[in-house]
Amino acid sequence: MVFSAAVAGTVGLSSRVVAQPEREPTDAELEAKVDARLHEVMRAVLAGQRSEARTAALAR
Structure with missing residues (x-):
């Protein structure tokens, strides 16, 4: 019994x-990780700017 427990352990x-x-x-x-994150952030910033520009153009 003790032997089988030792083997199992x-x-x-x-x-x-x-x-x-x-x-x-x-x-x-x-x-590379910093560059990839920077590209993601810049894409989001530019998308926001384009959206703002479209909204401003509609208001004119």
Whole structure:
């Protein structure tokens, strides 16, 4: 009984995945993420400006 519990416990431990520490992103990866976010923000800003321009044109 004790032996089977020890085997079951060992098998359970060996099947677990050892978590690897996360690596730091490189400068190029960070720059790519910042650029992608900047493009998203600028697209939203320009879409808002176009919408405002259309609304102003309708009011004239």
